[in-house]
Amino acid sequence: MSANLSLKVETKIKELERIFAAVEDFGQKDDWSPDVIFRVNLVLEELAINIIHYGYDEGIHEIDITLTSESDALTIEIKDDGRPFDPLNDAPAPDLTSALEDRHVGGLGHYLVRTMVDEIRYRREGDRNHSTLTVYRKQ
């Protein structure tokens, strides 16, 4: 048994609300744990915000999101036609060790994503980024 959710959002911060509502609704119907719902929300927020802030010079564009839920894992696919960006290799390394006064502010988003999912794949298809992230539904 697998279930799917497809969602198209515009490159506006306000659209995060629509993403969160859709994840909450789909997650509850599909019986995800609160931990899995948290992870999926976080992954989608961090990736979408990056696309919104850095993907384009101007204009409103569209982001395609697909969630596929299976008994052992759920898969998040996110596609956009912005600048090429590989979430696994293109994000700068975060500062995790400096003392408080020197700690660099920012840059944690993609690091959280990489740490909180179990698999990440990325490919550039023509003029589109296509990232696929998998979260195992462990206990």
Added chain:
Amino acid sequence: MGIHIEWKDEVLIAKADGRIDGTNAQEFQRELETAVDTSTHAMILDLEHVSYISSAGLRVILLTAKSLLKKDAKFAVCSLSAQIREVFEISGFDKIIAVHASQTEAIAALKN
């Protein structure tokens, strides 16, 4: 997201609730900046009723910790859910910001 401010034993407690994400992080930052300006020597951010935080919210917590350090004021966070605690640890924040299990523990630690 909302923030309720109260004082206990001369410690300013900022109790947040709801979700702290990219849609409201600026509001969270404004509220905490006001709290930092008001606080004298110690501030606690109570996250008991916060269900979600992303890097946008973590950024504000780090800025708050830095502002309080500059004022030579103490800072702690308390009552993190398991998920928020994990995000804190992944970000390395637990090494630079005091994390306590409860508000009572946080107050006791800051008063020492």
